Amino acid sequence: MKDADQKSGFKYPWAKPYIDESDRVAVNQALDSGWISDGEFVRRFEQGFAHAIQADHALTCSSGTAALMLALLALEVGPGDEVIVPGYGFAGAANMVLAVGAKPVFVDVCADDWCLDPSQIELFFTPQTKALIVIHNYGAIAHMDRILALTNRYNVKVVEDCAEAAFSEYQGLFAGCIGDVGCFSFQAAKTLAAGEGGMVVTQSEDLYERMLLLRNHGMQPGRHYFHAVAGHNFRMTNLQAALGWAQLQKKEFLCRRRRMITDYYRDFFHKYRELSFQLIKPSEHPIFWANAVLLDENAEHTRDEVMKSLAAAGIETRPGFVTFDQMPPYQAHPLPVARALSERILCLPTYAALEKNDLHEICREVKRHAVKEKSFF
Numbered sequence: 001m002k003d004a005d006q007k008s009g010f011k012y013p014w015a016k017p018y019i020d021e022s023d024r025v026a027v028n029q030a031l032d033s034g035w036i037s038d039g040e041f042v043r044r045f046e047q048g049f050a051h052a053i054q055a056d057h058a059l060t061c062s063s064g065t066a067a068l069m070l071a072l073l074a075l076e077v078g079p080g081d082e083v084i085v086p087g088y089g090f091a092g093a094a095n096m097v098l099a100v101g102a103k104p105v106f107v108d109v110c111a112d113d114w115c116l117d118p119s120q121i122e123l124f125f126t127p128q129t130k131a132l133i134v135i136h137n138y139g140a141i142a143h144m145d146r147i148l149a150l151t152n153r154y155n156v157k158v159v160e161d162c163a164e165a166a167f168s169e170y171q172g173l174f175a176g177c178i179g180d181v182g183c184f185s186f187q188a189a190k191t192l193a194a195g196e197g198g199m200v201v202t203q204s205e206d207l208y209e210r211m212l213l214l215r216n217h218g219m220q221p222g223r224h225y226f227h228a229v230a231g232h233n234f235r236m237t238n239l240q241a242a243l244g245w246a247q248l249q250k251k252e253f254l255c256r257r258r259r260m261i262t263d264y265y266r267d268f269f270h271k272y273r274e275l276s277f278q279l280i281k282p283s284e285h286p287i288f289w290a291n292a293v294l295l296d297e298n299a300e301h302t303r304d305e306v307m308k309s310l311a312a313a314g315i316e317t318r319p320g321f322v323t324f325d326q327m328p329p330y331q332a333h334p335l336p337v338a339r340a341l342s343e344r345i346l347c348l349p350t351y352a353a354l355e356k357n358d359l360h361e362i363c364r365e366v367k368r369h370a371v372k373e374k375s376f377f
């Protein structure tokens, strides 16, 4: 039996970075080089990541949130503009829309894949709609073909928030390479962990150049202290990049483990009516950052009761995201599908170190607390 995880105190935390000797070697190399702000690992991580997801350009930055900000600034989104944002998802995208002075316009999500609902988008387009942000929630890819058909017709730019979807694929393309700009996060819980950190990817030379400029104070490359635009400091350190690069070298292993975990949870629970999973579309190969289950509305125990029982059994879980219609900064209209997901979603432990016997134990406990006897379909 495993001891409790040192950091979380739980036997099974909900997420955990996978750090091994190769990560330590790379970070020490960066330290020993003396290049602890910019440095060679920054370049290596950018080139390696671009290659891994077949992007033309990749640029590291300080966080997934900074990546979203860079994307919006490069697309010249600002005051007076509206940006479509999914009604369910992490709030970083909506926050950055507000931070650039634009208005987030929330559109509800689909009840099956939990991502932006393409059938509702057109209702919310106005002459002020400048961009649309899709959030590939938990690693599942939104209906990008239907979304792009609309955004192309209305000349609206598309930002993919791929913080939870590194290496997920859709119709032969990697997440991040489907819209105009893709934004990634390397915060500790993510598929690749660099402590903190982010990446923007694009196939557009022009957008890349703009983001390069904005990332470094707007200072023109090759001209010290000449600021072509008023930019930010969104640079990633060489220390983070060393960790990110080392993680990238074991991407096959990290993705394989996440696929195994997803298969295990889905195989174990598919026959119980109390729990269901996010739809995986036929054209999609997701790498799930989190394996979230949706508790049936008629389940015996509420999601919060199940979380409490699991915590007492040493298993940490996370609830669904709170929807924008329930939080003060967003002034969102009611989002009924998102709200139902928000109240009934439970994210199960998902990290590369989990073995099959761990998953078996977690599943047994989830079944004990969330499933009635004889609840087979």
Ligand SMILES: Cc1ncc(COP(=O)(O)O)c(C=O)c1O
Binding pocket: 063, 064, 065, 066, 089, 090, 092, 093, 135, 161, 162, 163, 164, 184, 185, 186, 187, 196, 197, 198
């Ligand atoms: C979908 C999504 N977008 C953006 C972010 C923000 O990334 P970061 O924490 O690296 O700023 C996160 C999570 O952290 C996320 O899950």
